[in-house]
Structure formats: structure tokens, C-alpha cells
Amino acid sequence: MKFIATDSVVEIKSLRSFFQNTDQDNLDFMGEDVHIVFWSYDFRTRELALTEGLEQLYGYKPNELSNFDILTILFRQESKNIEGNFHLSKEKKVPFELKYTAYKKDGSAVWVMTKGTPVLDEEGQIRRYNGVTQDITAKVLQEAELAEATAQYRTLVEKSAQGVYISQDGKYHYVNSQMTEMTGYTQEELLGMNYDQLLDEESIKLVLKRVGAFLSGKDNGSQEITLLKKDGSKITVELRSSVITYKNKPALMGTLLDVTEKKNALEMVNQLAYYDTLTGLPNRNLFYRKINEKLNEARETETKLALLFVDLDQFKIVNDTFGHHAGDELIKETAMEMEELMSTSGFVARYGGDEFVAIVEYEKTQEIERLVQEIITKVPLALSSDIKVVPTIGISLFPEHGKDVESLLRNADIAMYHSKQSENRRQNYSFYNHSISAEILKVNKITNDMQKAMNLNQFHLVYQPKVRLGSSEIEGVEALIRWEHPEYGNISPLDFIPLAEKSGHINQIGDWVLETAIYDMKKVNLPLVLNVNISGRQLLQDSFVEKIELLLKRTGFPAEYLNLEITESVALYDIDKIIEKLKRIKKLGIKISLDDFGTGYSSLSYLTKLPIDCLKVDRSFVNQLETDDSKKAIIKAIIEVAHNLNMEVVAEGVETKKQAELLSSYRCDKGQGYYFSKPLIYKELLNYIDVHD
Numbered sequence: 001m002k003f004i005a006t007d008s009v010v011e012i013k014s015l016r017s018f019f020q021n022t023d024q025d026n027l028d029f030m031g032e033d034v035h036i037v038f039w040s041y042d043f044r045t046r047e048l049a050l051t052e053g054l055e056q057l058y059g060y061k062p063n064e065l066s067n068f069d070i071l072t073i074l075f076r077q078e079s080k081n082i083e084g085n086f087h088l089s090k091e092k093k094v095p096f097e098l099k100y101t102a103y104k105k106d107g108s109a110v111w112v113m114t115k116g117t118p119v120l121d122e123e124g125q126i127r128r129y130n131g132v133t134q135d136i137t138a139k140v141l142q143e144a145e146l147a148e149a150t151a152q153y154r155t156l157v158e159k160s161a162q163g164v165y166i167s168q169d170g171k172y173h174y175v176n177s178q179m180t181e182m183t184g185y186t187q188e189e190l191l192g193m194n195y196d197q198l199l200d201e202e203s204i205k206l207v208l209k210r211v212g213a214f215l216s217g218k219d220n221g222s223q224e225i226t227l228l229k230k231d232g233s234k235i236t237v238e239l240r241s242s243v244i245t246y247k248n249k250p251a252l253m254g255t256l257l258d259v260t261e262k263k264n265a266l267e268m269v270n271q272l273a274y275y276d277t278l279t280g281l282p283n284r285n286l287f288y289r290k291i292n293e294k295l296n297e298a299r300e301t302e303t304k305l306a307l308l309f310v311d312l313d314q315f316k317i318v319n320d321t322f323g324h325h326a327g328d329e330l331i332k333e334t335a336m337e338m339e340e341l342m343s344t345s346g347f348v349a350r351y352g353g354d355e356f357v358a359i360v361e362y363e364k365t366q367e368i369e370r371l372v373q374e375i376i377t378k379v380p381l382a383l384s385s386d387i388k389v390v391p392t393i394g395i396s397l398f399p400e401h402g403k404d405v406e407s408l409l410r411n412a413d414i415a416m417y418h419s420k421q422s423e424n425r426r427q428n429y430s431f432y433n434h435s436i437s438a439e440i441l442k443v444n445k446i447t448n449d450m451q452k453a454m455n456l457n458q459f460h461l462v463y464q465p466k467v468r469l470g471s472s473e474i475e476g477v478e479a480l481i482r483w484e485h486p487e488y489g490n491i492s493p494l495d496f497i498p499l500a501e502k503s504g505h506i507n508q509i510g511d512w513v514l515e516t517a518i519y520d521m522k523k524v525n526l527p528l529v530l531n532v533n534i535s536g537r538q539l540l541q542d543s544f545v546e547k548i549e550l551l552l553k554r555t556g557f558p559a560e561y562l563n564l565e566i567t568e569s570v571a572l573y574d575i576d577k578i579i580e581k582l583k584r585i586k587k588l589g590i591k592i593s594l595d596d597f598g599t600g601y602s603s604l605s606y607l608t609k610l611p612i613d614c615l616k617v618d619r620s621f622v623n624q625l626e627t628d629d630s631k632k633a634i635i636k637a638i639i640e641v642a643h644n645l646n647m648e649v650v651a652e653g654v655e656t657k658k659q660a661e662l663l664s665s666y667r668c669d670k671g672q673g674y675y676f677s678k679p680l681i682y683k684e685l686l687n688y689i690d691v692h693d
Helices: 015-021 054-058 070-092 137-158 177-183 201-215 260-274 284-301 315-322 324-341 365-382 405-421 435-455 493-503 506-524 544-555 568-572 575-587 604-609 619-623 629-644 657-665 682-692
Strands: 008-011 036-042 047-050 096-103 109-120 126-135 163-168 171-175 223-228 234-246 249-258 304-312 346-352 355-362 391-398 429-431 459-468 473-485 489-491 529-533 562-567 591-597 614-617 648-651
Touching (some): 054 109, 070 096, 109 137, 177 249, 201 234, 234 260, 284 304, 284 355, 284 405, 304 365, 304 405, 315 324, 324 346, 324 355, 324 365, 365 391, 405 429, 405 435, 435 473, 435 493, 435 506, 459 506, 459 682, 473 493, 473 506, 493 506, 506 529, 506 682, 544 575, 575 591, 614 629
Parallel strands (some): 391 429, 473 529, 562 591, 591 614
Antiparallel strands (some): 036 047, 109 126, 163 171, 234 249, 304 355, 346 355, 459 473, 473 489
């Protein structure tokens, strides 16, 4: 049976006439859309009456639908569903409402809603259906777009890299999947949980303050808070939130972005920018910032400040001897001790290399002196190095020695350098004063002029004879370097040799001295022993022994007539390496002397380890030999020990006949000094040899 078959389709022009003709007085079902067709179907006459608008809705004119199956024409594949719903309505004699897709005459589809109400006759049978059909395409499309947008938004929220939540009355009412992943809790555990269970104390305060700001109409932007995860660990998140209406009540919707890695990266960048990677101390950059802050405070409060510039003596020797790993360990140990010593009194930083800087508040300079003496005393005790490393400290005071960072640093550095050059090395620190600036400038110029001196042949050698005590017979000479500086005149080796060692020029200068002296003495052609001073740095050169061996072969100079003099300062280096080098030199037939014995670096125990042929007693003992009984006793003891070890003894600085006689009576083997001869240039040496031969 067909759903609706019509014998005629009648269009009624007047809406009032339509309702009158179809017995309708209830218009509540009228829609708001203007694309509406009111209709009435009479089962007895099989007539379908409708208002104007059919053509606008479906594209068909009324006469085109007569005698056709309307379901087949308009509804196509949906006709069976519609027929089923209609039969259900007809069977139960109840109104129906259908939403379906209809097809216009041109083949295009429209969404349509049709409502129908049965009208019963006196016997309770359905006489007609009155209804309305409305084009709801725009509404359906709008709902579809809204549903799609909602789905997209939900997907966006659920798939977001940020945790998203909605909270009401302090509890979570919605959380996305990222929120569960971020916290380690399940969605079921989070829903209904109090928000403060996920926050530390400081973050709770921030969030409460944030809520208060929202209530007063202020926007807090974003804030970093700490989130407590289920496993007890913490992460840093960036919180953004706003007030919304959720289920007809005010609520907070927020997002949480995990910025832990970002924060850690920023902290790492900050660490690298402002802290020394080796020691963990503040570096130069942070020191500049801190000292500027201190200076600004000091200007306002008239506080006194002291800047300490600390350098480690002999650090380069540790690096050269034991390697950079040992040097790094020494720097770390120094930093730990310095930080502990300065923990209550000031701020310390690593300035670079083996240099540290500190800023200290004080009232009296005696406080600074006590502090630097403590540093000088305690730092060496904290070091594991076998080589004695001692801090040297320069001090500049604010505001006396400078009112800005650059001036204070420069003057503290000058004071430190002055302390290094000072003859009073027992103190190891100096306060800056204006008189030492000119001295430091001179030292810097001398250092800078060394290479030029080599290139321009400003260095020359002099030779001081060594004689057999008792007979005054010449047995050898010591080659001594002199520098005739164009501006400062004759510069003592005591002044420029330490500078050459520090600047690294000593190897080049030492090689020149050795080669020049060998060539000079080769021309003398007499069995005189040539004595040449060798620094510890020269000795530690990898190719030093090979270099000497090659020089002897090239010149033909007899190895047995070469005596290399080392100082007690070699005890500051790797003693095992030094001994190994000296033994290789001895195998060549060269003799070894220990110069300046008794000046403090070595002990008698070294005499049994070092392959030494001769001891040279320092001039400080000989100078007071005639008047100081203790010096006599020391020299006698040195001579006796040396002879027991099969070593010869040479006394330096012999200036009087009495000294020579006393030394001879103590069985000292040789003497050297102005009593026998001053240092002589090469031509003068030849004359001296002729006279005394």
C-alpha cells in the first residue's frame, strides 16, 4: 500500500481560507522559518491541500504532484523510513514529527522537518492529517558546523600538549589526557580532587593570590608554579587561567604547560654564563655584577670595601710537571678552601686561570690583613699537590685606591704583582700604593722587551773564574748573562730571569746562553770546566737532553768539561722526572752542580736522591762567615755532608782574603767571588787566563 496517494493537489491562496477549509484552529506548531508549507490531507477525498510555498520548497508546482507517489518523488531512499514512522503515528492516532532529506525537482537535497496531527471523526477514525513542512537546511548545516567545531575543539583540547582543566569550588571537574600524563594521576583520581593537592606551599599562595585578582577583575597573565606529581617528583609548569561559566556556575579554566626542561635549560645557560664550570664559583661576569652592586651600596652607606686579587705561585709548574688534570684538581681545592674562608666575610669568584678575586667589607685594615694571612696559611694546607703552591695577594681599597671596578681590579693586580717581586716573600701580600705603579710599568716593559733583546743581540755573556782554594789555581768559569737595556741600562739577571721564567722566554734565552758559552770556551782550548746555569723549566723540556747532546757533537766540546748548575727550586717540580733527566745528562759525561744550596726549597734528603757532583754554598752564608759563628757551623756541616757523599763544594761570594782562608781551612774545595775576580767579558777572561796560567 502506498503511503500517500493523491487524486488531486489543491493550492489555497489564502492562509486563513486554508485553516478554515481544513478545520484547524491551533496554530502553535507554526515555525519561525519563512520557508513553511502548511498542508492537510483528507483520507476520504484523497485531497492534499497546502499553502503557497511548495514550489519554493521543492521546486514542484502543485499540478506536477497530482496522481504521483509523493514519497517516491520527494524522499527517494528515505521513503521507507518515513512510511514506517507515518504508519506508527496512524496506528496509534498520535501526532508525528519527522526530519528527513527531501529532493527538489532539480535534484538538489534539502533538510526538511514535517509535523502532522491526526484529525478524528465522530467514530474516532482518522479523517485527515493537518501539518506543516519546513525547510531546516540552514539550521541543520549550522548545527553540523557547530558539532564539527565542538568536536574539533574537544580534539584540540584532548590532544593538546598542555594540561587543560576546569575547576569549581576548589575541585577539578574536567581534566584532559595531557593533565593525567603530566601529573601521573588517572582522570578518575583527578576529578573531584582539591587543586591544592597538586601544588607546593609557595604555589598555593600564588594560585590563591591569582584567584583573588580574578575576583577583583584583574588579569594575572601567566605564572610559573610547581606541580607535585603522584610519584612525589616535581615539575615546573606555566599556568594560564580565566573565569568561565561551566554548567551555569562560575568556574576557572586553566592550562598548564610543562616548562621544566625550558627552565632547566635557562638555568644551565645562566650557570654557564655566570659560574665557573670547573669550580662552581661565580665567574668574572657575575663578579662584575656583584661588585658593581656592592660599590653602589657602599657609595650610599659609606661602607669600606677591599678587593683581593689572589694568584697561585708555582701553579704553572704543577701544570707543566703533572699535567692539566692535576692543575684542575689544585684549582678546585683552592676554590673550596677560599669559599669556606670567605663564607661569612665576603664574596669570592674565579677570575681566570689560577687567579681568584674577592670583595670584602671592613672597618679596619687589620681585618683584611688577618683574612689574607689566613688565606695564605690555610690554602696550601688544603692542597694535595707535592709542589708547594702558595697564594700571593694584592689588595686595593675602596674608595682610596679606586672608585670603580676597573681601577680597583687594576690596582689590586699591580699590588699582587709587586708582592711577587718583593724581596720579602715571607709576607706574600701587598696593599696597593701609588709608588708601585711606576715599578710595575717598568717590569711590564722589561718583560715585553725580552724578545726584542734577543733579536737585537742586547744580551751578552761574562765569565767569572772558579779557583782551587789554597792554590788559587783557575779550574773553571761560570757563564753569566747580562742585559744592556737601551732605556734602563744594565739590568741584573736577578730582575729579568724570574720574568723570563714567568713569560716563557727562559727556554730561548737559556739555549742561547748554553750555545754561546760552549762556542766561546771551545776557542780557549784549555782544560777549564764551563759552568752554565739551567732553569727547572729548561730541564723539563722534552728534547733538552737531545739538544745538549747534539750541541756537543756539533761543536766538538768535551762533555767532561761542561757542568750544568741547577738551583734548589727544582724541588718544586716533579722530582722523579728531574732525577730521570739528570741521570741521562750524567750518562753523557756532563757534571751537575746544585747552586744556591741552603736557600730554602730543598732538604738534605734531596742530596741522596739527586745525581749531584758539586754543591755551591750560597753567598748569604759566606758574607757573614767572619763574624757569625752559626754561619761557620752551617758551612762546616755542609762541607762535611757533601764530602761524605763524594761531592765537591764551591763557595760563592768570596770577597775577602779572610773568607778564602777560613773556607780553605774548612776543606772547601773551590771558591768564586770578587776576591778572585769579578765577572769578565770574553777578552778580559783571555787576559786573566794568560796572567794566571
